[in-house]
Amino acid sequence: MNKNLVMILVCSATFSTAALAAADEKKVAYTAAKDAATTEFKLAKSRCDTVAGNPKDVCIAEAKAARVHTEANATAEYKNTVAARTSARKDIANADYDVEKAKCGSMAGNEKDVCVKQANSNKVAALANAKADKKVVDARVDANDDKVKAEYKVALEKCDALTGQGKDNCVVAAKSKFGK
Template sequence: MKAKIGALLLCAATACSVGYAATPEAKTLYKNTKSAAAASYKAALEKCDSVVGNPKDVCVAQAKAARVRAEADATAQYRNTLRAYTKARIDIANADFALDRTRCGAFTGNEHDVCVERAKATRTAALADAKADKKVIEARSDAREDKRIAEYKVAAEKCDALAGTARDQCVAAAKSQYGY
């Protein structure tokens, strides 16, 4: 799970925050992944039919959580934006919370209350991490942009010492280098 989150953060910190036009291959992969998630969910539900009581509820919740995780990951990779990756992490945290709450059904009394509070705490931590990571990535992106602008201004200022075509070439080179 941590490796997957790290990959999401790395992707979101780099080019993934920009987004792109989906290729036909990406769309096909997305649809296939969603279909596979639905098929896995159906198969897991069929396995749950042989169980009764709370273990059946847990089995169903596990199937739902696995489906949500697969679909959220597929959607995030397909959309390839910071917002999509953050939403996927939030959806996964909520699905895991539902699973944890279902597992708590096996307990009674104080043990049940402690289990529910632990599930809430885990979800709160996951949601806070997702939102904080999004803010960190956005702040780093803003900082990169500010640095790029500052470096361009320095390069443009250096060009002011030149005259004529040398100055024009210097300005053109600075614009080209810093994306203006």
């Protein structure tokens, strides 16, 4: 067998193995984070059994929120997409709202009303920020795509000044550079 072919096959196998190992490592980290979140939640919830009334409600809400934070961040890290990160931020905002609302449970009258309104305001702000950040990232991706298309057109236009094999090489280089 040709030595170059053997080297290519060995390198290809090495890169494929490395890519699979990285994917497996991400999956293991994701699973470990979810398992840790579940374990921590069970421990925190069992600690909440020693209290009663509103402090117990707050304790349970905080335990749930901690689990949501860990699981949402692990999922966002594992999927590594804008949508996953936005979803995680929304889940965290809702969990934090539940904690704040539970803390309002021990209050009465206007103080409680203000507390609930403040908790709702914080939730709305966090959800709006998550949505706005997603729009910003999407806009940047779209802008970058537009820039790449424009630069590709410029490169092709430069190739038009050439003839024969030089032009063919220029077009191939432009396509390669811009992933076309």
